[in-house]
Amino acid sequence: MQPLTNRVKVLEPKPLNFMERLYLPNILMGMVITFKHIFKKKATIQYPEQKRPFSSVFRGLHVLNRDEEGRERCTACGLCAVACPAEAITMEAAERKNGEEHLYREEKYAARYEINMLRCIFCGLCEEACPKDAIYLSETFAPANFSRKSFIYGKPDLLIPDPVDAPEDFARAKGLIEDRKQKASKTLTA
Amino acid sequence: MEFLSTDISLILEKFSIIVIVVLALLGIALYTTFAERKVAGIMQDRYGPNRAGPFGLLQPLADGIKLLFKEELIPLASNRILFILGPFIAMFTALITSAVVPWGSQLEIFDRTVSLTIAKPDIGILYVFAVVSIGVFGMMIGGWASNNKFSLLAAIRGASQVISYELAMGLSIIALLFVTGTMNLGEIVTQQMGGGLGGFLGWNVFTQPLGFLIFLVCVFAECNRTPFDLPEAESELNMGYHQEYSSLKLGFFLFSEYINMIVSSAVMATLYFGGYDIPFVNETSLSAAWGNNVVAILGILMLLAKIVFFLFLFMWVRWTIPRFRYDQLMDLGWRKMIPLALANMLITGVITLWLNK
Numbered sequence: 001m002q003p004l005t006n007r008v009k010v011l012e013p014k015p016l017n018f019m020e021r022l023y024l025p026n027i028l029m030g031m032v033i034t035f036k037h038i039f040k041k042k043a044t045i046q047y048p049e050q051k052r053p054f055s056s057v058f059r060g061l062h063v064l065n066r067d068e069e070g071r072e073r074c075t076a077c078g079l080c081a082v083a084c085p086a087e088a089i090t091m092e093a094a095e096r097k098n099g100e101e102h103l104y105r106e107e108k109y110a111a112r113y114e115i116n117m118l119r120c121i122f123c124g125l126c127e128e129a130c131p132k133d134a135i136y137l138s139e140t141f142a143p144a145n146f147s148r149k150s151f152i153y154g155k156p157d158l159l160i161p162d163p164v165d166a167p168e169d170f171a172r173a174k175g176l177i178e179d180r181k182q183k184a185s186k187t188l189t190a
Numbered sequence: 191m192e193f194l195s196t197d198i199s200l201i202l203e204k205f206s207i208i209v210i211v212v213l214a215l216l217g218i219a220l221y222t223t224f225a226e227r228k229v230a231g232i233m234q235d236r237y238g239p240n241r242a243g244p245f246g247l248l249q250p251l252a253d254g255i256k257l258l259f260k261e262e263l264i265p266l267a268s269n270r271i272l273f274i275l276g277p278f279i280a281m282f283t284a285l286i287t288s289a290v291v292p293w294g295s296q297l298e299i300f301d302r303t304v305s306l307t308i309a310k311p312d313i314g315i316l317y318v319f320a321v322v323s324i325g326v327f328g329m330m331i332g333g334w335a336s337n338n339k340f341s342l343l344a345a346i347r348g349a350s351q352v353i354s355y356e357l358a359m360g361l362s363i364i365a366l367l368f369v370t371g372t373m374n375l376g377e378i379v380t381q382q383m384g385g386g387l388g389g390f391l392g393w394n395v396f397t398q399p400l401g402f403l404i405f406l407v408c409v410f411a412e413c414n415r416t417p418f419d420l421p422e423a424e425s426e427l428n429m430g431y432h433q434e435y436s437s438l439k440l441g442f443f444l445f446s447e448y449i450n451m452i453v454s455s456a457v458m459a460t461l462y463f464g465g466y467d468i469p470f471v472n473e474t475s476l477s478a479a480w481g482n483n484v485v486a487i488l489g490i491l492m493l494l495a496k497i498v499f500f501l502f503l504f505m506w507v508r509w510t511i512p513r514f515r516y517d518q519l520m521d522l523g524w525r526k527m528i529p530l531a532l533a534n535m536l537i538t539g540v541i542t543l544w545l546n547k
Contacts, residue, residue, distance in 0.1 A: 027279075027510070027511055034233045042236060
């Protein structure tokens with residue numbers, strides 16, 4: 001065949017020498033190598049017991065944040081829904097009534113807030129768009145399920161635990177967020 | 191009347207040995223599959239199966255149950271009878287090879303001397319060869335009856351491979367027979383026990399190193415183990431002759447391969463590595479001190495240790511070197527192994543004649 005370029009290098013395979021043609025010395029050398037591998041460190045991570053640390057910028061499932069008194073921060077402004085490139089976020093706004101001040105931080109709140117986790121691409125643009133620090137991406141990722149419907153996460157699935165009712169759970173979730181923020185700022189400054 | 195009673199006890203004795211040997215073979219084969227996966231894992235810097243039970247020890251049971259409950263499929267276009275006969279022959283021949291292997295010397299139970307060999311024909315080696323060459327029929331019939339091109343190709347490959355390597359194997363055995371002068375496996379072991387260093391120097395591997403090497407390579411080919419696993423080459427023939435098989439029939443094929451490995455390890459240990467001989471130990475003086483039974487059991491354990499070593503060797507080689515190409519396989523068999531075996535036979539013959547003169 002005519003070469004397509006003038007850079008073609010024709011390689012002549014060298015004929016095997018006597019030791020190579022015997023096969024056995026080389027097979028023995030290979031066996032020594034595999035035997036050495038018996039004593040090497042295993043590369044496996046035993047998953048459910050051992051987990052690899054997440055990257056500091058890992059983006060998992062969303063969390064709707066509350067303030068220190070347990071009030072929802074979200075005001076249903078819709079900036080996250082606008083920012084979302086996958087159009088995964090839907091919300092319905094409602095006005096706060098008298099006597100609901102302990103539930104919602106501002107006069108307006110999200111009566112319905114849904115994220116379709118099958119549409120979501122976990123880009124984190126909602127987190128960046130939010131002016132109220134109300135939405136965060138956590139380190140958990142979506143569990144497997146049988147129906148598509150179960151992947152539409154509503155407010156009960158997304159809200160962070162109440163710091164008044166369940167201070168420990170809240171602290172854990174919050175701690176993760178704070179931790180991640182610190183880590184993220186560290187990587188940014190570094 | 192007395193004659194009849196001894197006869198019945200002999201039948202009982204042999205029957206119980208057969209049951210023990212078959213069960214032990216199946217049990218060891220079960221755990222050889224596990225060991226294979228474990229060794230593969232460890233040699234590839236992984237753990238291997240470690241979830242079922244402590245250290246994954248229940249894995250073979252889980253595999254067996256899984257195989258058992260799989261759907262039993264018989265292809266419509268296949269030859270039904272031969273399709274079922276294939277795995278049966280493979281399993282049957284794999285098991286009956288073990289009949290002539292001397293598993294130990296003898297035990298003394300209730301004033302009876304129980305020989306630990308099922309049968310002691312004077313043509314022990316010939317029997318092994320005959321049965322092993324029937325074994326390839328299981329593969330051939332199974333591959334042909336599947337009515338599948340891949341299976342048929344694999345069956346042809348397997349048959350021609352076994353025929354090619356059986357020649358060299360036979361020639362290496364002839365050289366061994368020149369040295370031993372007998373074909374009785376039990377006698378070959380007793381001969382080897384008489385050597386220096388408690389029998390260690392009497393092992394035939396020292397008088398027949400080249401013969402052993404040829405025999406070893408041929409055993410790899412006969413057992414369809416890597417680097418000669420062309421009949422079941424996953425990447426070329428997708429599983430080869432057992433492609434159409436499922437459930438227990440597939441299990442029979444897979445199992446018979448492992449039993450073949452165990453039995454050929456035992457034959458190798460018997461022919462070249464002194465069988466149940468314990469190296470560096472003088473068995474007769476030891477049995478005078480500890481009793482015959484203890485020494486016999488130690489001998490069985492020694493043979494088991496040798497078998498385990500050979501099984502590890504099988505696995506070690508499998509996870510080290512890639513498969514031979516088909517023409518390379520034939521080239522090695524016909525143009526290297528057979529001339530080498532012939533030369534080995536000739537040299538051994540000349541030396542034996544010269545020494546016996």
